[in-house]
Amino acid sequence: MQPVLGEGSDLSEKTINTSIGPPASATENWGFANGGNIGTRIPKLDGPQRISGKVSYVQDITRPRMLHGAILRAGVPSARIVSIDVSAAKLLPGVHAVLTAEDIPLVPFGHGRDNTALKQDFVRCERDELVAVAAEDEVTARKALALVKIELEEIEPILDPFSALEPGARQIHPLHDGNLVLNFDWSGGDISAGEAVSSLVLEDEYHLTWVTHCCLGVSGIIAEFDARGDLLLHSLTQVPFLYRRDLGHIVGLAPECIHIVQPTIGGGFGSKLDIYPYEPIAVFLAKAAGRPVRILFNREEEFIASPTRQPTVARIRAGMDDEGALTFREARFLHDNGGATSWGATTPFVMMQTISSLYRVPHASFHTQAVSTNNPYAGSFRGYGNLQATLAVETNLDRLAAMAARDPLEVRLANAQQAGDISSQGMVFRSCGFKECLRRAGELSSWEGKRKEWGLANPIGASGELRRGIGIASLLHVGGGAKIYRSDGCGTRLSIDHAGKVHLCSGSTEIGQGSETVLAALVADELGVKITDIRVTNDDTRQTPWDVGVHASRTSFIAGNSALKAARQVRTQLLTAASEIVGLPPEQLTLREGGIWDIRTDSAILDLGKLVRELHFSGQHQLVEVQVFYEPPSDYQDERFHGDVSASYAWGVQVVEVEVDMQTGVIQPLRVTSVHDVGRVLNQLGIMGQVEGGVAMGLGYGLTEEMLVRGGILANPTFRDYHLITAPEMPPVQMDFIETDDPEGPRGAKGIGEAPAIPTAAALVNAVAHATGAWINRLPLKPETVLAALSAEGIDSSTLVPPPIRNLAPEKEFPLPVTPSDGAEFISEVM
Amino acid sequence: MDWELGISGYIAPATLSAAVRYLAESSTQEYPPLVWAGGTDLMPRMRMRWLDSPEQGGLQSLLSLRSVSELSGIEVVGDMLRIGSLTTIEEMRRSPLISAHAPALAIACDLFASFQIRHAATLGGNLVNASPAADTAGPLLVHQAVVVCAGWRDGSVDERHIPLAEFWLGPGRCALAADELLVAVELPIFPDSGWVAYEKHCRRPAKDISIVSITLAVEPDGDGGLCRSSLALGAVAPTPLLVPQVAELLAEGGFGSKEGHSRASRMAAEAASPIDDVRGSAAHRRHLVEVLTHRALDGIAARMGYSDFNGYEPPQRMTITQSGSALTNCELPPMTPQPSAELQEGDIEVNFTLNGGPMRRNIAAGATLVALLREDENLTGTKIACEEGECGACSVLLDGRAVQSCLTLAVECEGREVVTVEGVYAPDGELHDLMEDMLIEGGVQCGFCSPGMVISGLSHFLNGGGGGEQELARAIEGNLCRCTGYLRLLSGLERHAARLGGGVGLE
Known part of the structure; x- marks a missing residue:
């Protein structure tokens, strides 16, 4: 149990660098073949794409015939919705769909099942979504929203939880018990017994306010239906599989009819864990307009209508x-x-x-x-x-x-x-x-x-x-x-193609944190291949196996274990097959530098691509591919x-x-x-x-x-x-x-x-x-x-x-x- | 998005007389022309206006000053320093003349927003915008500036001079008539023996709008007394504020004693009439005026050798100097002169060099450069993340200087050279060295800010920036990153500076 960094370092340094100096160039480090990636300075595998502006965030993606959606929000914290008149907006040339709560199924969602995509009857906070439009371009969509006539009867807002709990306080949401939404009670031991043996007791109170994620890439989504009625979503969700289930429930689709492609995500930090109203709204707009619809926030909207830290x-x-x-x-x-x-x-x-x-x-x-x-x-x-x-x-x-x-x-x-x-x-x-x-x-x-x-x-x-x-x-x-769901696991599909290149398909999403690089490094070390010979797929629910999502600091651990498990199975499969082909016992073989090596002679005896081609084409007709699911040994x-x-x-x-x-x-x-x-x-x-x-x-x-x-x-x-x-x-x-x-x-x-x-x-x-x-x-x-x-x-x-x-x-x-x-x-x- | 900013026509006159003549002819219209210089204040305001009510808003023609050569330049004329209104903040920041003859202004320009804003924002724009918090206001007030305004009267250009102290009428309002242009600012050369103290009090070194700013100038008489002093306050009144009563008190023997400084500081606080806003409360601002005035007085008195203040050095970010900043060894390479344009309505043809090749398009006068790049040219490496010039994700090089393409009108790039991240690569077509250096140090996470960071880094090194830690941090001051905490990025820039062999340092 030794600290690995910082021995004898100069404390005036901005950071303590490691004993392994920086490599001469990014690509040189990426070339390590003999394993040995783990623990070193590994530049981000997807870094060159990102830094040169070649990746596509949702902002950068357009689809054929795509419309632009926009949302009209309440702008007041508390009101009764008296009337909403969208007739003028519907008549504006270039507008293809205008929706209010009356036009969509109001399936409640969110943890408290107290949110709907568009709001009916009452406004409960500034961001509340009242009207959505889809139009040929963003300018027309904004103009259409400006034509909507809304009559609100403002209600004195309740602005702090103390007032909300006062007897006789107006109940904000009919679903809950008064204004109490949730309470948690946990007790371990006996407080009074603890007090009895205390020589000092101190009570303090802290007031912690709202802050927000401020992802540089603002929220956005593209929704479109194919001819079968399947839904394709370009979505920034951090939890694609749970999202598919929950969103399907809101919009009335079976999860398997929803195909999620995650564009490059411009920062997550937890903000993309839940479903927020703009997401089903985009789906309803796409359905109503019969064309792909993109909703993209601007920065003000991102501040007002994306989540916050819990005050x-x-x-x-x-x-x-x-x-x-x-x-x-x-x-x-x-x-x-x-x-x-x-x-x-x-x-x-x-x-x-x-x-x-x-x-x-x-x-x-x-x-x-x-x-x-x-x-x-x-x-x-x-x-x-x-x-x-x-x-x-x-x-x-x-x-x-x-x-x-x-x-x-x-x-x-x-x-x-x-x-x-x-x-x-x-x-x-x-x-x-x-x-x-x-x-x-x-x-x-x-x-x-x-x-x-x-x-x-x-x-x-x-x-x-x-x-x-x-x-x-x-x-x-x-x-x-x-483990807060039935499974806290992650699936991996790992294959080696006939050229000896490795395809790693993980259920776990890259949101900028570097998971793609860590997963590839774990696999590269296990299979003795260059990290640059690994292609990672982690952004498409039609290809990736199930994962609970990117949260709880779990990706390196859970997806990492899953990738490692897959790599170890592939390793065994390769060594066993090679053993038959070259006629040496598997324990005498190892994987190094993209090939099979004889440990005793310390020499390469079979190229990985060649081995795979042998398996494909002669005799065995096998693919080198495994799929595994890793479930951590944790409990509810x-x-x-x-x-x-x-x-x-x-x-x-x-x-x-x-x-x-x-x-x-x-x-x-x-x-x-x-x-x-x-x-x-x-x-x-x-x-x-x-x-x-x-x-x-x-x-x-x-x-x-x-x-x-x-x-x-x-x-x-x-x-x-x-x-x-x-x-x-x-x-x-x-x-x-x-x-x-x-x-x-x-x-x-x-x-x-x-x-x-x-x-x-x-x-x-x-x-x-x-x-x-x-x-x-x-x-x-x-x-x-x-x-x-x-x-x-x-x-x-x-x-x-x-x-x-x-x-x-x-x-x-x-x-x-x-x-x-x-x-x-x-x-x-x-x- | 292609903002329809309510622009009906576009004109870029070649001369001052043509410009003011056009103004005179059109200023009586219901919607007089919009005079466009750097655009860094106007663009966010117009965008907000549009977002608030996309239907409303009359049509204005846009009068671009881009080609009016009389508005540029910094020169000494007799015992006066004359600064053309179109001079950018960064040009002033690096000007040896301003550093030598208007030191408070040089410091203020150093602490003005970010590189991207300084490269675009102009002196004239900063004054006409008439913000009580304008960064150049206090320094120009203590330097006794006079603004030169020009209008078209009786068939010729007619200039009038307005003392800066009388120029501002209230927040957003100034004495410039609707048919006038601000031509230049003139100020007497500050004596070499004089001292200035300046603090822009805000959270960050430069990027914020000040909560309070204070500028103090003291001209010693050589006999231990003062010939003149002047105190100006920012962001504590409807306009930038001179406090002549403090100068009087100091002249009457208040300078150089603790008691005198305390009285002067209280007097300054009483003169302020601040408001509560998101940046600070009125009471806090008044308190800051008192503390900072005291520090400025004590600090200058210490430098001048008053024994009561022996060894006193004000903490935090107050600068006390006689000679402005030390940035003057490094003037910016000049920008390409831009051609004039006759009045045009509807879409306007724009020609510029884009990533080394010619770019020609017909676009709306109100179209931003970022809209043209992303939507028309599909150069999506340039990112949009705030549309108000605060985040730097949309940075591009304009004649080698980083600017924010969300604040830049595409028509204003006429004849210039625009480089986006797609135009940044190594001679062999591989990753550019700067990108590689940033990657080797781990400077990329989600990548959304990365192209903007690359552009800011390039702009820094292209314009003589060196590898000092603080200098590099300020080079990317205009670029927000939520993932990295910046230190990996800074290591990447340091690595690149080392690769370049140091470069010319700014510090």
Whole structure:
């Protein structure tokens, strides 16, 4: 269990590079034949296509006779729909279809079955879709929408979950029980027993708002029917097989009649996990117009009508004993569910894993309520609730440490999970490099020295107006898939053609994260072929075998294991066949450099293409092709949220260093250290990109990103006013990886996709607290927020006792937990 | 999409007199002509107007200034510096004359938006747009600029001079008459002994609209006192704001003492009348004015040797200097002069070089370059991701400079050379070295931003940019990426800089 990177590295480097230097050229590295790809810097196999602009995103695809669809949205958060008059729009030349809710079957969909493609009777949030048109071109479609006359009777919107839960509050959606949409209740142990042995107890509340994915490629879809009535969709879904089933239900087609082709996807991050109304709308338009229809969002629409991260008010109470051990943790989260229910409502599944299991906590409980409002609704977003839960757990823990006059890193080490632990939710930590991550992050960031030298009491620079701080936060996330469906598996079809080239067909989609490259590398190493001799198909449901989808950081692990399983079968098939042909025992043969080699003479004896041709044409008449399905050895959670839901768990630790201007509130991140237990590094370049990209997203969450939803209306639906981190703002990131060689992982690897985004904001808040003495309980830490916190009473650098958390939100009575939980119902539903 | 921007005709006069004459003849129409310079402010505004109500909107002719040579150039005339209104921000940023004689302006141009915007946006456009947050406003105010406006009166070009302090009337409104053009800005040469302090206070180094901006100029009298000082504030009032009462206080002995600086800073904060908006609250802005004014005063006093401020250095992003920026060793290669065009209605013929070959098409005057590239030429490597000049995905090279094709009218490319990502490859037809360097360092994930990144990188190296870390980060400041966190991209650019052998550094 050794860190693989960073030994003796210069810490001033932007990233710690590996002992294997960068190859002289991209293609040189792609030429490795003898296996040996895994663990090196492998440039993206599809990189040349992408960087030269030769791939086709949905924006770049047109179909013969394609029409352009556009959607008219409510633009108000809450109203009764009095009338919709589309007569003028229908008459506009060039318009081929105009649809309202009256024209389509209103099959409810979404996790809460409370959404429809077009809305009837009521508007429940700004984005609500009222009218759709298809026209010869986009200009005509927009003009047609401008001709629609809509009469809305506005209703006073309900804009926060507290108000929505008040007795007598207007019920927003008739389907639900009042405005309570979902509640989750989990309890492990006995909170009062934990309290009884606590010497310190601390309760904090956090207010975390909406942020959104901001995929550079905006949402879009092309729908068309063939003469048999089969539907061809160019869709950006991350979950093509589930999507086919669910969409089929909405539009009245059997799943097998839906053929999904995924164009190159311009960023996913979880945004393409659910079905959103524009997708069935495109299908209905194509049906009505009898021609292919493309709907393409513009950026404003993408901000308003694509999913968000789940906003939450998180209240957490935890205790510590005299030895610095955690005694209990009790968490209650209140979720603004917005005007409809998408995957955001189910983020408590992941949140509670962090509450229950990030550290050894003998007694813990977690209660969540998701409440209807007239605000935007949340979907899944990289981390799936874990950024919010981690922020609450990790800042609350820092504050407990401060009360106990203990070092935050020491407290974490003392409470960390270890290999062999089974958490109170039944998660089995077969491999666990958590403590190594903590120690390594401490070393790399020079934690000890900076904790002493920096802080509120030590002004930096000539002006005396700056302080520096260093903060830490950890993460636990699924690293081997997450079994929330009947299967968490993935299929692979692998063949070798008569020229000896390898065709890898995986159910798992490439969304930019580099799965195509990792899967090809796993197969190339197993078959001893060049990675460039592998062609990957992963974008067409007529060809690819089933997969549950790209989510839960599962692709490298699940699709990787599936590809590996297929490659091993092909390897056996090849060696067995070769053995018969060359008359040597199979154990004396191996696959190398695109051929069969004799191990004893260390020489090539048969070209792969030739071997396959032999199998095709002489005697055996065989194809070299296998199909396999890999199902991870994980379990459902039961109705009490107990179960070993992932085949492996990923751990990580980040340290953030900041400089704070005490007079302007401006925070300058100086450096981020990110250390992860990844089981095994598969592709150094890929993993660096995942870590740095995750850190940038986490920093955005912590520092700059915020959907300003005012009165239910998004006030900043542009990149001008919604601030993604840009290149000059990005601090250096140093990283290291702890290789725990997971017993189930492909070549020992675990998932890493979501992990690096999870703890950044929490570490940032802790760093700012170290610098200023103020723990701030709402994100983002924009200068104004920081200044408001600094000007509050009670900051005193002379004492270690933390001041009250800077609660910058109005005090509200927190709702009591509701039982029984909806979790069991959810589980049975997705099965 | 092919925006129908309500453009009925297009004219690109060759001379100032022809331009103002056309304006005079047509400015009484219900919809007077739209004067087009860089287009970086106008294009997003017109698009929003169209999206809000695609049916409405009268037809305007578009008066392009592209061929009016009298509007270009930076020169010293006597003791004045004259800057043509069509000068782009990037040209000003690199101008040795501006750096030497108007240092605050040079700094502001350095911190102006992104390369793509700076390559297109003009000085005249920035002033006429009349935003209270205009980046060049504060520096020009403290540099005592006068704007030169021209109209067609009594059969000839008639110029009038308006002190910049009287030029703005409110948000989006200025004293330029409907039949006038802004010709140039003139400002007295700033003394070598003078000091300026400038801070554009916003989240990012340059790309944002400022929350508050502050410019302070101090001219010492050589005897430990001041001959003149001037403080200007941005984004805290309906127009960019000069605060003469602070100058008076400083002149009366307030400069150089902590107490005087505190009073001056409070006075500046009181002079501000900010509003709440998505970028910040009024109270926060007022607080920032006080803090930043104090820092500017303290910082300049420290540089001038006032003992109360020994060793003081303002934190964060305030620049204090006598000599502008150090970018002046690297002027931009000139752009191709563009031919004039008579008034045309309907579709307009446009000719330019596209990826090395001739491109000729008849297009609507309101058609964007990106629409022409993607829809007519099927060059889909140029991406659309925001249509407001914020993301850089649609970047192309225009005469070797990166610009955003969503903000560029296709007709305005007449006679120029456009290169898209499809025109970027190695001499052997293989992957271009820059692309290869970016791939080797892992700079591509979903790939949507990648072509734009390549164009920005190329523009940087083509125009004398070097391999410094900060410099490279700023080279792609105008390009958003959601996947990589930029560091792999920057490693790729560093690798390319090393391959090129350093290049000419900007820092």
